[in-house]
Amino acid sequence: MNNPSDLRYTSSHEWLRLEADGTATVGITFHAQDALGELVYVELPEVGRQLAQGDACVVVESTKAASDVYAPVSGEVVAVNTALVDAPQTVNEAPFGDGWLFRMKVSDRSQVDALLSADAYAAGPGAD
16 A cells, blocks of 8 residues: 655654644554554543653554554644544554544654655555
8 A cells, every 4th residue: 555645654653644733643554554453442642641752652452462552753642533432443444544543742843854754664664
C-alpha cells in the first residue's frame, strides 16, 4: 500500500499529519495494522496528557497480540478518536483516515521535521 506523502512517519510504524489548526493527528501505518491483524481493542491516552517523544501512549490489541503505540513527537493530547472504543477495526479499515488514534499540540516542531518522509519510510521499516 502507498503511504500518503503528506504524512511523516516513525521507524516504529506511527504516522503524523500536521493539521491547519497547528495540531497533529497520529495513527499507525497500514504496515503496522496489517502485521497486527484484526484489532479488537484500543486503549487511548487521556486528553491533557503530556507526552515525550517515544512515550508509549496507546495500546492496540488484536487477535494475535497486544502492542504499544509510541508518541512520534512531544506534546499534549488534545483529542482522542473515541469511535475506536466501539469500533477498533476502523484502524484496520482506514489506518490513514477514520482510524486515526489521537490529536496533539506539538511542543517541538523540529521533531516533526526530523520524522521520516513517505519515501524514506517505504525504503526502510515500512517496506513490504
